[in-house]
Amino acid sequence: MNANFDALKLVQRVDIDEVVANSFKDYHVKGFDYLCMRRSPTETYKLYFFNGDVTRLPEVVNPHDHRYDFRTWTICGASENVWFDRDPKGERFERFEYRTKLNGGNGFSWAGTDYLKETLRGRFRPGDRYDMRAEDFHTIRIAENETVLMLLQKEDVVPVDKPTLTFTREKEPPSLDGLYSRFTADEVVKILSNFEERVGQGFRFHASMELVA
Numbered sequence: 001m002n003a004n005f006d007a008l009k010l011v012q013r014v015d016i017d018e019v020v021a022n023s024f025k026d027y028h029v030k031g032f033d034y035l036c037m038r039r040s041p042t043e044t045y046k047l048y049f050f051n052g053d054v055t056r057l058p059e060v061v062n063p064h065d066h067r068y069d070f071r072t073w074t075i076c077g078a079s080e081n082v083w084f085d086r087d088p089k090g091e092r093f094e095r096f097e098y099r100t101k102l103n104g105g106n107g108f109s110w111a112g113t114d115y116l117k118e119t120l121r122g123r124f125r126p127g128d129r130y131d132m133r134a135e136d137f138h139t140i141r142i143a144e145n146e147t148v149l150m151l152l153q154k155e156d157v158v159p160v161d162k163p164t165l166t167f168t169r170e171k172e173p174p175s176l177d178g179l180y181s182r183f184t185a186d187e188v189v190k191i192l193s194n195f196e197e198r199v200g201q202g203f204r205f206h207a208s209m210e211l212v213a
């Protein structure tokens with residue numbers, strides 16, 4: 001597990017109020033918690049805890065691109081990343097443009113059909129990492145229960161008024177019906193304490209709300 005500690009050092013110091021302000025529990029699906037550990041215009045660190053039914057997560061199941069380049073580490077468990085490319089010989093998908101409601105957008109709107117083909121599939125164990133460009137299409141598959149991923153999100157390369165893309169096999173847009181809600185500071189501390197216990201020695205969670213190596 002030691003390889004993970006190098007990655008986790010990037011989020012050792014957390015401001016608990018900032019985490020609470022930018023994180024969601026039961027994010028789209030019960031049991032999927034998302035903690036935003038640190039945030040800036042150029043580097044945002046996120047931890048994703050998958051404990052629920054991940055097959056219901058729209059951004060896991062449906063190929064999509066992003067607003068930013070990013071790096072993903074598997075910290076616990078196992079995950080797969082699946083890359084897709086447009087290919088006339090591929091599978092037919094419905095293309096939806098996504099404008100986030102957080103920026104005043106109206107969510108998903110249908111924009112046409114595309115043919116996508118799986119081009120690469122990687123399996124990632126604790127300590128493994130991979131990089132993606134904003135324009136890459138991917139899905140992820142959570143291959144073990146209680147998988148934890150860490151993400152480093154770089155600065156936006158797609159302007160906020162431009163949509164990102166999500167591809168579905170059905171005509172309906174992905175459901176964003178929210179079970180999701182905000183954490184309390186105590187809940188965040190509990191998740192991080194459990195997490196610390198799980199990844200073993202080397203981290204300590206202090207009353208000052210800092211993880212210290």
Ligand SMILES: [Fe+2]
Nearest residue numbers: 059064066138
């Ligand atoms: Fe993604």
